[in-house]
Amino acid sequence: MKKYLGIDLGGTNVRVAKINTEGEIEQVVKxxxxxxxxxxxxxxxxxxxxxxxxxxxEVVGIGLGVPGPVDQKKGWMNxxxxxxxxxxxxxxxxxxxxxxxxxxxxxxxxxxxxxxxxFGAGKDKDAVVYVTHSTxxxxxxxxxxxxxxxxxxxxxxIGNIIVNREGDKINHLNRGAIEIEASGTNIVRKAKExxxxxxxxxxxxxxxxxxxxxxxxxxxxxxxxxDFAIALANVAHVIDPDVFVIGGGVTKSxxxxxxxxxxxxxxMVHEGMKETEFQVAQLEEPGLIGAAxxxxxxxx
Amino acid sequence: MKKYLGIDLGGTNVRVAKINTEGEIEQVVKxxxxxxxxxxxxxxxxxxxxxxxxxxxEVVGIGLGVPGPVDQKKGWMNxxxxxxxxxxxxxxxxxxxxxxxxxxxxxxxxxxxxxxxxFGAGKDKDAVVYVTHSTxxxxxxxxxxxxxxxxxxxxxxIGNIIVNREGDKINHLNRGAIEIEASGTNIVRKAKExxxxxxxxxxxxxxxxxxxxxxxxxxxxxxxxxDFAIALANVAHVIDPDVFVIGGGVTKSxxxxxxxxxxxxxxMVHEGMKETEFQVAQLEEPGLIGAAxxxxxxxx
Numbered sequence: 155m156k157k158y159l160g161i162d163l164g165g166t167n168v169r170v171a172k173i174n175t176e177g178e179i180e181q182v183v184k185x186x187x188x189x190x191x192x193x194x195x196x197x198x199x200x201x202x203x204x205x206x207x208x209x210x211x212e213v214v215g216i217g218l219g220v221p222g223p224v225d226q227k228k229g230w231m232n233x234x235x236x237x238x239x240x241x242x243x244x245x246x247x248x249x250x251x252x253x254x255x256x257x258x259x260x261x262x263x264x265x266x267x268x269x270x271x272x273f274g275a276g277k278d279k280d281a282v283v284y285v286t287h288s289t290x291x292x293x294x295x296x297x298x299x300x301x302x303x304x305x306x307x308x309x310x311x312i313g314n315i316i317v318n319r320e321g322d323k324i325n326h327l328n329r330g331a332i333e334i335e336a337s338g339t340n341i342v343r344k345a346k347e348x349x350x351x352x353x354x355x356x357x358x359x360x361x362x363x364x365x366x367x368x369x370x371x372x373x374x375x376x377x378x379x380x381d382f383a384i385a386l387a388n389v390a391h392v393i394d395p396d397v398f399v400i401g402g403g404v405t406k407s408x409x410x411x412x413x414x415x416x417x418x419x420x421x422m423v424h425e426g427m428k429e430t431e432f433q434v435a436q437l438e439e440p441g442l443i444g445a446a447x448x449x450x451x452x453x454x
Numbered sequence: 455m456k457k458y459l460g461i462d463l464g465g466t467n468v469r470v471a472k473i474n475t476e477g478e479i480e481q482v483v484k485x486x487x488x489x490x491x492x493x494x495x496x497x498x499x500x501x502x503x504x505x506x507x508x509x510x511x512e513v514v515g516i517g518l519g520v521p522g523p524v525d526q527k528k529g530w531m532n533x534x535x536x537x538x539x540x541x542x543x544x545x546x547x548x549x550x551x552x553x554x555x556x557x558x559x560x561x562x563x564x565x566x567x568x569x570x571x572x573f574g575a576g577k578d579k580d581a582v583v584y585v586t587h588s589t590x591x592x593x594x595x596x597x598x599x600x601x602x603x604x605x606x607x608x609x610x611x612i613g614n615i616i617v618n619r620e621g622d623k624i625n626h627l628n629r630g631a632i633e634i635e636a637s638g639t640n641i642v643r644k645a646k647e648x649x650x651x652x653x654x655x656x657x658x659x660x661x662x663x664x665x666x667x668x669x670x671x672x673x674x675x676x677x678x679x680x681d682f683a684i685a686l687a688n689v690a691h692v693i694d695p696d697v698f699v700i701g702g703g704v705t706k707s708x709x710x711x712x713x714x715x716x717x718x719x720x721x722m723v724h725e726g727m728k729e730t731e732f733q734v735a736q737l738e739e740p741g742l743i744g745a746a747x748x749x750x751x752x753x754x
């Protein structure tokens with residue numbers, strides 16, 4: 155069975171795993187990523203971790219999941235706020251030179267989508283859209299088990315999709331962008347403003363709404379499902395996926411809102427699109443597994 | 455040089471063209487399509503037209519552009535309001551059986567996108583989004599010269615993208631859908647309601663705005679560019695194309711609104727996406743040429 159390395163490179167930690175074609179993790183090594191230090195320091199540390207993998211010579215490809223948009227032509231991150239020295243640094247090329255193995259790289263969300271497309275909730279589906287509903291809202295897209303990165307690496311950056319042009323303006327995102335309206339952080343923000351400034355987690359807002367029948371909390375959740383449905387309907391009118399795979403912390407409360415979300419989505423799409431599936435993400439380690447499948451998806 | 459047949463099948467007329475790998479049209483035959491009659495009548499008529507092509511045996515593939523969403527697994531139109539008897543009719547299979555040549559089919563907008571990606575304003579670009587800005591608003595998507603059809607054939611049906619949830623509700627489309635707000639038909643509708651019920655063409659509204667400084671007409675066009683920019687920014691946050699290729703009748707007035715449209719788009723996207731190109735569609739016959747390139751894009 156072929157073996158791949160999957161690397162999950164974050165701003166704080168980095169993990170390197172050997173993974174087989176069944177998606178089984180055979181070995182993991184990890185350490186700090188030194189994200190705020192020089193590119194040399196980050197790369198030499200990464201090389202050292204890779205060399206800790208047993209029987210490295212049986213590996214046929216290396217894949218990296220990174221926290222920023224990837225320019226596939228250049229093989230670098232266009233921007234990397236958590237690992238600034240790797241912004242526009244030719245990471246793919248440098249790793250290929252060192253290990254003489256094909257290397258592929260994509261952003262976290264695309265990598266997670268690829269993992270779900272190979273082994274998880276999107277298995278055997280041609281068009282898979284993976285959405286993270288967490289502190290932020292992100293998205294990865296796979297068509298025929300190929301990630302869609304876009305011309306500048308920003309494909310799937312749906313957090314900035316405008317769902318309510320009269321909505322809130324908070325940070326660099328668009329006024330009324332879906333992330334501003336419906337992410338976990340912003341469910342909490344709205345609940346702090348409108349109910350109690352001591353609220354800290356989206357789960358508390360769900361409890362207030364559905365266990366204590368708090369009308370303001372119910373309205374916040376109802377607005378969230380409307381906003382989220384508009385965003386997913388907009389995505390569906392571009393990609394028309396077989397399945398939306400939804401991951402991230404907010405899905406812990408899925409029993410409270412998934413049905414409403416799906417009903418609203420169906421009311422906003424063409425007849426033939428109403429059978430679009432909604433699934434919760436299934437994999438424990440989509441970041442490592444998806445990264446490892448990147449070179450495989452490119453024929454290695 | 456390889457030769458392909460491109461077929462432009464509409465509700466009223468059908469055209470069949472022999473086209474080479476340079477995108478040159480070598481021969482065209484045409485006739486009524488009998489769109490409202492039986493599938494047998496439509497198909498036998500189509501077969502007769504195909505047989506009028508000289509040296510048919512040199513053709514290596516047949517491509518069809520059709521006015522409806524195409525299920526690629528089934529090789530049929532999921533719905534076909536202009537040619538009802540071909541809804542869920544296995545058109546690809548039937549033509550392949552008759553001529554023993556590979557056949558591919560996609561909707562009008564995807565086919566036009568493919569033509570522009572091979573020979574027009576999207577030439578040499580990896581990710582091309584083609585938008586028709588006409589009586590309606592449609593869209594085709596090509597990545598690496600492959601059309602994106604979606605799970606149910608509805609990829610690129612961006613006319614139903616919600617840009618203004620408080621906007622107008624007219625037909626089966628969503629309230630405030632981009633087609634309802636910004637298509638040529640709806641520029642005219644708004645001008646009839648607000649200026650003069652005798653207005654008949656979008657061009658008249660542009661003239662009122664920019665030659666006669668009519669404030670209401672200026673507002674209608676300004677709203678249109680805002681709505682259109684929101685829709686294209688939403689699409690860009692999903693696909694992140696190299697280039698938007700814009701075709702359709704409204705682009706005749708491009709000198710009056712393209713600059714404003716692009717400026718607004720840039721204000722709504724991430725920094726790295728601001729270099730996204732905007733081009734006007736270049737080809738005279740994107741329907742025929744793109745249809746012919748469908749089998750080529752699949753390796754024929």
